[in-house]
Amino acid sequence: MTASIPEIYVLWHPMCRDGEALARRIYEWLRPGSGLGPEVFFRSLPAPDAPPGGLPPPLAGESRAGAPPSMAANRWQIVVLLIDAHMISDPAWRNWLHVLATRTGRGTRDLLPVALDDTAYNVPERLRALNFMRPTATAAAGIDGIVRSLLIQLTETLCRMLLTHFRPIPVRGAAGTGNEADRAKLTIFLSHAKADGTGPARRIRDYIYGKTQLAAFYDENDIPFGSGFSRVLQRAIAGDNTAALIAVRSARYADRPWCRREISSFRVPLADPVPGRLGRHWHLNPVLVVDALDGGAVTSGIPELGNAPVVRWSDEVSEQEERIVTMVLRDTMLTAFHRALGRTMPDDRASIVLDWVPDLATLLCIPEVRARRRALTVYYPGRGLSLLELNMLEDHFPRLTFRSFERAET
Amino acid sequence: MSTFKYSAGASTSLLIGLSISYQRDNLLARGLGLEHLREMLLRLARELLRQGANLAYGGHWQEAEDNFTYDLLRLVSAEQQERQLAQDLDADEEPRIGRLYNHSAWPAYLSITPQIEAQWINCCRIVRIDQAQAGIAEADRSPDDGTVAAPGSDGHRRRLRNAAIALSAMRRIATVGTEIAIPHRSRPERVPPLAARILLGGKVQQYSGFVPGIFEEALLTLDARAPLYVLGGFGGAAEVIARAIDGSGKAPPPELTEAWQHEHTPALATLADAAKAIGLPPGVRDTKAALKDLAKGLAGARRQPAKALRTGLSDDETRELMRTTDMRRATQLVLTGLHRGFGMHELPG
Numbered sequence: 012m013t014a015s016i017p018e019i020y021v022l023w024h025p026m027c028r029d030g031e032a033l034a035r036r037i038y039e040w041l042r043p044g045s046g047l048g049p050e051v052f053f054r055s056l057p058a059p060d061a062p063p064g065g066l067p068p069p070l071a072g073e074s075r076a077g078a079p080p081s082m083a084a085n086r087w088q089i090v091v092l093l094i095d096a097h098m099i100s101d102p103a104w105r106n107w108l109h110v111l112a113t114r115t116g117r118g119t120r121d122l123l124p125v126a127l128d129d130t131a132y133n134v135p136e137r138l139r140a141l142n143f144m145r146p147t148a149t150a151a152a153g154i155d156g157i158v159r160s161l162l163i164q165l166t167e168t169l170c171r172m173l174l175t176h177f178r179p180i181p182v183r184g185a186a187g188t189g190n191e192a193d194r195a196k197l198t199i200f201l202s203h204a205k206a207d208g209t210g211p212a213r214r215i216r217d218y219i220y221g222k223t224q225l226a227a228f229y230d231e232n233d234i235p236f237g238s239g240f241s242r243v244l245q246r247a248i249a250g251d252n253t254a255a256l257i258a259v260r261s262a263r264y265a266d267r268p269w270c271r272r273e274i275s276s277f278r279v280p281l282a283d284p285v286p287g288r289l290g291r292h293w294h295l296n297p298v299l300v301v302d303a304l305d306g307g308a309v310t311s312g313i314p315e316l317g318n319a320p321v322v323r324w325s326d327e328v329s330e331q332e333e334r335i336v337t338m339v340l341r342d343t344m345l346t347a348f349h350r351a352l353g354r355t356m357p358d359d360r361a362s363i364v365l366d367w368v369p370d371l372a373t374l375l376c377i378p379e380v381r382a383r384r385r386a387l388t389v390y391y392p393g394r395g396l397s398l399l400e401l402n403m404l405e406d407h408f409p410r411l412t413f414r415s416f417e418r419a420e421t
Numbered sequence: 422m423s424t425f426k427y428s429a430g431a432s433t434s435l436l437i438g439l440s441i442s443y444q445r446d447n448l449l450a451r452g453l454g455l456e457h458l459r460e461m462l463l464r465l466a467r468e469l470l471r472q473g474a475n476l477a478y479g480g481h482w483q484e485a486e487d488n489f490t491y492d493l494l495r496l497v498s499a500e501q502q503e504r505q506l507a508q509d510l511d512a513d514e515e516p517r518i519g520r521l522y523n524h525s526a527w528p529a530y531l532s533i534t535p536q537i538e539a540q541w542i543n544c545c546r547i548v549r550i551d552q553a554q555a556g557i558a559e560a561d562r563s564p565d566d567g568t569v570a571a572p573g574s575d576g577h578r579r580r581l582r583n584a585a586i587a588l589s590a591m592r593r594i595a596t597v598g599t600e601i602a603i604p605h606r607s608r609p610e611r612v613p614p615l616a617a618r619i620l621l622g623g624k625v626q627q628y629s630g631f632v633p634g635i636f637e638e639a640l641l642t643l644d645a646r647a648p649l650y651v652l653g654g655f656g657g658a659a660e661v662i663a664r665a666i667d668g669s670g671k672a673p674p675p676e677l678t679e680a681w682q683h684e685h686t687p688a689l690a691t692l693a694d695a696a697k698a699i700g701l702p703p704g705v706r707d708t709k710a711a712l713k714d715l716a717k718g719l720a721g722a723r724r725q726p727a728k729a730l731r732t733g734l735s736d737d738e739t740r741e742l743m744r745t746t747d748m749r750r751a752t753q754l755v756l757t758g759l760h761r762g763f764g765m766h767e768l769p770g
Contacts, residue, residue, distance in 0.1 A: 417749060
């Protein structure tokens with residue numbers, strides 16, 4: 012598979028009422044922290060040199076004058092089409108949709124149609140076979156509801172596309188079958204201590220099954236009677252389809268051996284050999300911690316959790332399970348993106364490339380880091396850790412030099 | 422020196438000007454939005470602050486989506502807090518994080534309350550440019566009391582003219598530096614001149630003043646022979662400037678002509694009438710003069726843009742900076758230029 016870096020285009024007709032608001036929210040969502048995710052470009056108003064009523068600038072590598080497309084082979088364009096009646100009825104846009112669906116050049120172009128109204132399905136023929144996203148919301152929820160609904164569907168779709176693109180994750184676990192059905196079922200592993208009740212975990216599981224196209228591994232249901240508990244758990248944790256883990260951290264979570272085993276297994280980086288590159292690449296599946304401690308409850312810390320993000324659970328927050336699942340899916344998507352971006356980093360035998368922001372716990376799982384035999388440069392996603400964090404890491408790993416992706420070439 | 426590998430670079434104390442504003446349609450027609458502009462600005466600003474550079478931005482203080490003042494203030498504040506913590510842990514840690522200089526022209530500064538100034542005092546120095554500093558004769562000054570004259574009246578025309586003159590003065594003073602007298606202090610406070618200016622986006626029409634702000638700031642930077650970094654890939658006035666330098670035709674882009682400006686910014690006619698009726702203080706360039714001087718300066722930069730703009734980059738790199746839409750690359754090029762020109766250190770981590 013090529014090491015192409017996905018770039019997102021959001022297209023909407025200039026007359027589309029909600030197009031710009033949706034596009035801007037997509038940008039903010041896919042590029043958190045001032046731009047950590049894939050690049051997002053807009054296409055709506057006519058290009059500066061277009062005739063009145065003309066089209067926006069072409070996509071990168073796209074040709075307008077009927078010339079052959081020149082998209083580079085390693086380009087991967089994901090085009091989100093916010094389709095409404097204006098786009099459908101405008102002949103120029105309609106023709107453009109047809110062109111986008113039929114000419115891709117040597118690169119890869121994936122079209123993701125979004126039906127903003129019922130006319131959206133009257134797209135040119137090549138697009139009709141695609142599965143449309145359909146953001147819906149009650150009238151009371153308004154545009155915010157539409158945005159939320161769209162972001163959930165888009166995140167799930169992008170997550171699946173990026174994970175599929177970069178499979179197989181090379182070690183541990185059973186190989187995927189490679190067919191559509193198999194690829195479609197991403198699994199979220201739910202780790203929880205049953206001794207503390209199953210409220211939050213059950214709500215998250217029910218949301219996953221009721222409102223998404225994902226699967227959940229929830230040990231109460233998913234371990235067949237008579238099966239080897241350890242073996243089934245390990246297979247689920249390490250499986251190709253398992254995209255992320257949500258740890259519901261209640262008072263007794265830290266004391267439950269199975270919970271600790273689940274979390275420690277999941278937070279072990281996986282070697283990710285990249286053909287042709289000298290440096291070692293490492294991959295870590297994302298973990299999201301749901302803090303379900305009751306007020307005043309006391310529990311132990313869990314060092315394996317490292318810098319995993321934490322969400323506070325509250326029964327009073329409506330649709331919290333939706334936010335949790337969407338957030339962990341976005342982290343999964345960003346991890347896949349960083350995995351691809353890592354392949355563009357400077358390469359030599361004295362470098363290692365991570366697809367997560369390093370912390371003590373995960374670094375210690377990497378043998379060459381633990382061995383401390385030689386100086387290494389560690390490339391990691393983002394704009395750079397704070398000086399404080401860097402200095403703390405230096406205390407523990409004096410032979411490592413940390414370089415963020417952003418500063419890798421500055 | 423810090424004992425740590427990841428200490429910040431030596432404090433540069435340079436003042437880097439940020440010329441940026443947002444014009445929706447211009448940007449959207451190029452496939453970009455406000456988010457792109459803000460992200461690009463904050464990427465650059467963060468790196469510069471961590472080098473100890475100060476930033477100059479002449480934005481206003483109204484809470485508005487397309488106003489970048491508060492974005493920059495929040496960034497300065499966050500970076501200062503982080504550096505303070507690092508310094509607490511390591512006494513040798515370089516303490517300096519740059520701050521913001523907000524040059525504010527009459528009458529915009531009249532709406533800045535002591536509460537606003539006090540709230541951000543550790544992050545920002547507000548430099549007010551009043552009518553006297555702008556060279557407006559006492560007899561021609563407009564009242565500061567917020568009185569709004571009726572449109573079409575002499576008072577209204579005078580106010581428009583004076584605001585435009587003050588805006589030009591603000592841009593000039595931000596470029597060349599100034600001193601602020603403080604009662605009972607033996608030496609005035611020195612506001613340094615710009616070491617370099619970065620152009621990003623920018624309104625081309627429907628602006629205040631005699632010409633688009635980024636045009637005037639580019640001209641003043643060329644006059645001052647300070648480095649000018651033109652990020653032309655993000656649309657707006659910066660793109661026009663990039664086209665003027667990078668283009669092959671003899672004529673400047675139409676946006677650099679008086680006729681185009683009058684056509685797209687009708688308020689200019691009223692301003693021109695007022696300037697003609699009352700006159701302009703010495704040294705103030707009206708629309709025609711400013712556009713002519715800018716077009717000439719940019720045309721002179723065509724053959725050797727790196728030398729003319731003093732970017733510290735090669736000609737090819739300078740042209741790449743004027744065209745790229747890649748934020749990471751644009752940041753790299755600006756930092757590389759500043760590094761070569763001023764010895765800014767490579768940043769840690």
